[in-house]
Amino acid sequence: EAGVAQSPRYKIIEKRQSVAFWCNPISGHATLYWYQQILGQGPKLLIQFQNNGVVDDSQLPKDRFSAERLKGVDSTLKIQPAKLEDSAVYLCASSFSIRDQPQHFGDGTRLSIL
């Protein structure tokens, strides 16, 4: 079974620039998650999709972050404009369903803001 694929692995941009991350979940997984993990902390949920609908985006800074999951498979997360505090690893995860299921994580995109 192929795992969760994310790209790019690393990204360096200057503040106020924009950046986009891509995620391809495990085939058949209806639920997709984007997390932000700041160095030394646990992952914090940004947004959760069930198929192509948003289940929870309460922690997403909507003035600068956006995400979509067209056709209920791949997903992109965008930051525009980036701030210094956005420096973090952005992890994508997927699970078969919402309840009682383990989440499978990609290796993340490490974002550095200069």
Next chain:
Amino acid sequence: SQQGEEDPQALSIQEGENATMNCSYKTSINNLQWYRQNSGRGLVHLILIRSNEREKHSGRLRVTLDTSKKSSSLLITASRAADTASYFCATDQTGANNLFFGTGTRLTVIP
């Protein structure tokens, strides 16, 4: 905070010793999960324990759950250098649709 809290924050042991990590949380849960994260990689699911379960085993892993004390522990027996990683507990809280991760325990196993 809705997050769990792991204790200790860091743990260093010799290969072959046992490692115990603890997790405390604040709200009622449906289940609690433990994940491992190697440096520069994503999280890997280790074990899920439901709120009506008290103990669960998987290979060298043993997880306990005490819902009255809102706490869980992860025991890794006969540790190996390859067990060096950060370990996170995550709670599936009643009424929520997602997991809340703790701050993690950094485990170092010295060969």
